[in-house]
Amino acid sequence: MQSTSIQSTRAVNIYMEANPNPNSLKFVANFMLLPDGVSLDFPNVEEASNSPLAQELFKLDFVDRVFFMANFVTVTKKEDIDWIEVRDKVKEIIKNYLEAGKRVVEEINDANEINENDSETVKKIKGILDEYIRPAVEQDGGAITFHSFENGILKVLLQGSCSGCPSSTVTLKAGIENLMKRMLPEVQSVEAEGV
Numbered sequence: 178m179q180s181t182s183i184q185s186t187r188a189v190n191i192y193m194e195a196n197p198n199p200n201s202l203k204f205v206a207n208f209m210l211l212p213d214g215v216s217l218d219f220p221n222v223e224e225a226s227n228s229p230l231a232q233e234l235f236k237l238d239f240v241d242r243v244f245f246m247a248n249f250v251t252v253t254k255k256e257d258i259d260w261i262e263v264r265d266k267v268k269e270i271i272k273n274y275l276e277a278g279k280r281v282v283e284e285i286n287d288a289n290e291i292n293e294n295d296s297e298t299v300k301k302i303k304g305i306l307d308e309y310i311r312p313a314v315e316q317d318g319g320a321i322t323f324h325s326f327e328n329g330i331l332k333v334l335l336q337g338s339c340s341g342c343p344s345s346t347v348t349l350k351a352g353i354e355n356l357m358k359r360m361l362p363e364v365q366s367v368e369a370e371g372v
Contacts (some may be wrong), residue, residue: 189275190228191268194249196317199242202260203317204271209248210281214307216246216320217282218336224250228282230274237270239263241251244336245281298363299326305360306333310353321353331357 187208194203211217217228220242225231231243234252241294242253245264252267275281293304312319314335324332333353355368 184226191272191275193264193268193331196319198317198319200256201251202264203249203251204268206275207215210250210275210369211245211247213247216244216322216336218320218334219243221245229279230271232280233270233274234267236279237263237267240267240335244319246276246315251319251355262327296326298361299323301356301361302326302331302364305357309356309360321341324370326364329363331364331367332370333367335369 183266190207191344192205195203196203196212198316202356217231219225219228219231222232222235225235226241228241228243231245231252232244234240234250240252244251250271254263282322282358306321308324312322320336322334324334326332357364357367
């Protein structure tokens with residue numbers, strides 16, 4: 178567990194990046210917000226008790242989900258509002274928050290971290306997720322996290338912009354499942370949990 182805070186003397190630059198989910202927008206900072214490979218997904222304000230920044234963003238009535246990873250925040254909005262109307266407000270909140278040197282999150286746990294109780298297959302799965310799949314998913318403002326592996330079925334959690342994205346099912350089956358089956362024959366199917 179780590180505590181993450183930003184130095185208040187740092188110049189903060191934020192730029193926005195679209196991703197495949199039309200309801201999500203990626204707000205990229207000029208420095209790391211979380212350690213490499215760690216992601217935090219907050220599907221609602223109740224689950225954001227660990228993140229003062231996510232709580233700030235959820236005060237905006239159009240915010241549906243908040244996700245942190247590496248040097249970016251992905252915000253998912255409700256469908257009935259256009260990004261053009263609200264994106265600058267979200268950017269300003271994130272920028273002001275980071276410039277104040279406040280903590281992004283209180284403590285961090287990494288679900289993809291390999292531990293000694295993992296089977297050899299699970300260790301290999303986590304390694305493939307980390308090395309081959311996570312970077313591509315991260316580019317689109319999301320994350321993929323290991324959930325479970327049983328009877329040839331790999332279950333993963335899709336977070337950030339991937340959660341609720343219209344193209345996530347295609348990406349899961351055509352991309353991730355094919356890669357996993359090719360690299361690790363023990364994997365027969367890949368399914369998303371909690372989407």
